[in-house]
Amino acid sequence: MKTARFGMGAVALVSVVSLTLAGCASSDGGDSGDTNKIITTNGSEPLGPLITVGTTETGGGKILTSIYAGLVSYAADGSIQNDVAESIESEDGQNWTVTLKDGWTFTNGEAVTANSFVDAWTYGATFSNAQASSYFFDNIEGFDYEADSELTGLNVVDDLTFEVALTAPEADWPLRLGYTAYMPLPSVAFEDLEAFGENPIGNGPYMMDGEDAWQHDVQIDLVTNPDYEGVRKPANAGVTFKFYTSQDAAYADVLGGNLDVLDAVPDSAFGLFEEEFGDRAINQPAAIFQAFNIPYYLDHFSGEEGKLRRAAISMSIDRDEITSVIFEGTRTPATDFTSPVVDGYSSSLEGADVLAYNPEEAQKLWAEADAISPFGDATFDIAYNADGGHQGWVDAVANSIKNTLGIEAIGKSYPDFKSSLEDRVAGTLTGATRAGWQADYPSLYNFLAPLYQTGAGSNYEGYTSPEFDALLKEGAQAQSVDEATALYQQAQEVLLEDLPSIPLWYSNATGVYADTVSNVEFGWDSVPLYYQITAN
Structure with a gap:
């Protein structure tokens, strides 16, 4: 492959x-x-x-x-x-x-x-x-x-x-x-x-x-x-x-031979599928980014307080351990908002340290946020669709947040993707929500515009940033690959500051037939x- x-x-x-x-x-x-x-x-x-x-x-x-x-x-x-x-x-x-x-x-x-x-x-x-x-x-x-x-x-x-x-x-x-x-x-x-x-x-x-x-x-x-x-x-x-x-x-x-092709191996089979299927197993990089989003309309997650809490939550997640233990090498910890298989991907954006596991800094930022408005005994939940094989990693992420910040963090299951999306569209989530992107076409722009541009069709949590929008537009009109890439990377640095989405990892294409x-x-x-x- x-x-x-x-x-x-x-x-x-x-x-x-x-x-x-x-x-x-x-x-x-x-x-x-x-x-x-x-x-x-x-x-x-x-x-x-x-x-x-x-x-x-x-x-x-x-x-x-x-x-x-x-x-x-x-x-x-x-x-x-x-x-x-x-x-x-x-x-x-x-x-x-x-x-x-x-x-x-x-x-x-x-x-x-x-x-x-x-x-x-x-x-x-x-x-x-x-x-x-x-x-x-x-x-x-x-x-x-x-x-x-x-x-x-x-x-x-x-x-x-x-x-x-x-x-x-x-x-x-x-x-x-x-x-x-x-x-x-x-x-x-x-x-x-x-x-x-x-x-x-x-x-x-x-x-x-x-x-x-x-x-x-x-x-x-x-x-x-x-x-x-x-x-x-x-x-x-x-x-x-x-x-x-x-x-x-x-x-x-x-x-059992009752389905010819499966394009998403469940996490319960990550340690087995390559052995069970041999050369009929697929495990290769793909243009897939996974994250979770925290709506700005939630209490404690807007303004300066929200900025501190978003960074604290991101730094409280041990991505290396989760991708190793839960996903058994079928995921790679995220360093940006795109994918390593797309030209222009970067592992060294300014502000990307917010994606590194840093429990001490996470606790410090959480305390600063509490000084603005105490989080108290509130629960932080992460919504996910049960039919997508997400429970394992959601529980692991919730536990990592809980153990680092000392708050109650849990997964919130919906029966299917359609029902999980309904609350996102309606703006009635009670906490964070699983999010991700499988590229429509192979470009940095496609990972950014549909999800974070003001008014974009998949910007369900309503993020808006004039600075991000301007950089995105300038990049789309660039006359060279290098110029466009530099502008898209600057746009991502705005996202790393605002964290409308908490990047988790890049998915491999895992499948069997x-x-x-x-x-x-x-x-x-x-x-x-x-x-x-x-x-x-």
């Missing part, structure tokens, strides 16, 4: 850009195997209708990337390759011309045209439509965070050509375009988008297996799209995503490349 480094360097950042992405043939995955079998894998119940511009969580995202094809797609190492796009070109990094390949259709027979992209992006960016991925379009001319407005930067030239005018040069802009928010939508979607999202019509390698394909809280059944001719041509007959209430149950099914399948490869984002998997 190789570790690839990637990021904005995948697209040269220069003052004058002429970029035509090479079309790449998909891998045949070795032996063809039985192409008539459905592959089974684990998943989670999507939080809402499957809408490209409205889905920001991993469970729904894995489905959407399977049933849609965008302008580009990501190879296993995070590099981009043309899918629907024939070319994506710019002379200045600000004004782009996108040319589509001819002959693409949605599974209802409708042609994929320039309007399929422009209409989808416009809908996603429109303020009153309240789509969670709207901020992905904030760099296009005409975008408005506070009112409906036309995206004046989008212009359809003809059926196969459209132009995009950005608010400032962004030479790495094409790197974003494999993310689901930029996928096309057929015209029928806009008749009733929520209803459409229950049985979406895509243009990707897979499609929904009839009207009953989505059995809520049970599974989603996908079959191959016979008309797909892109770079992800399936080597199987389809994929069924089974929704498990626990990772242990999913792991037991792989052991049964002897029922072959040609299993996990991508840069820890998601298996489903289309390559063959049944034995």
Whole structure:
């Protein structure tokens, strides 16, 4: 298993850009195997209708990337390759011309045209439509965070050509375009988008297996799209995503041959999975960051008092011990807010010492906070979803905080991810909450903007910092890799000061697969490349 480094360097950042992405043939995955079998894998119940511009969580995202094809797609190492796009070109990094390949259709027979992209992006960016991925379009001319407005930067030239005018040069802009928010939508979607999202019509390698394909809280059944001719041509007959209430149950099914692929090994199996599965075990770096967030609306966690308590809690966590004992080498203690596999990662940011275990300093800071307003006998809880295999580490983190600060600290279990997110969205958490990020595209920016930018779709705890926002914007408009990286690192130093999120560790992609399948490869984002998997 190789570790690839990637990021904005995948697209040269220069003052004058002429970029035509090479079309790449998909891998045949070795032996063809039985192409008539459905592959089974684990998943989670999507939080809402499957809408490209409205889905920001991993469970729904894995489905959407399977049933849609965008302008580009990501190879296993995070590099981009043309899918629907024939070319994506710019002379200045600000004004782009996108040319589509001819002959693409949605599974209802409708042609994929320039309007399929422009209409989808416009809908996603429109303020009153309240789509969670709207901020992905904030760099296009005409975008408005506070009112409906036309995206004046989008212009359809003809059926196969459209132009995009950005608010400032962004030479790495094409790197974003494999993310689901930029996928096309057929015209029928806009008749009733929520209803459409229950049985979406895509243009990707897979499609929904009839009207009953989505059995809520049970599974989603996908079959191959016979008309797909892109770079992800399936080597199987389809994929069924089974929704498990626990990772242990999913792991037991792989052991028993009742599940083909599992993309998240439970912590109870960390010491066993490589021995039990041998060369069918995956343990490789991935673009996944894990943390927990403390809402500013909680008593004792805002203002100067809150700043002291956040730092004290961070310093009271023994990350080295937890990653060694609980995760058995499948995690690495965090030194920033991104991932070691993304270009620009740093282990030496100013202020990163707040992420080191320092019980004496933690106790000192906690006492200073108590001098402002006593914490008393209040309980500090950390919310988590029980179906995600988080109980072990949450209990360990809570114990580390409890033992260091002498306060009551506990985990607070929710049955599933959906229910845990509801209190985050509603702003009704009683304490901290498990948080994390699996990158949408391989860039430092993607680890920062969706989570901490003011008003961003996944900024559930409502963090806002004009200084952070300004550095983020300046970095996005930088003309070189080095300049952009330096600005994103400065932005992270603001986060280390404010600690809207307490970084914990980076996750490896850990997975296993049964002897029922072959040609299993996990991508840069820890998601298996489903289309390559063959049944034995």
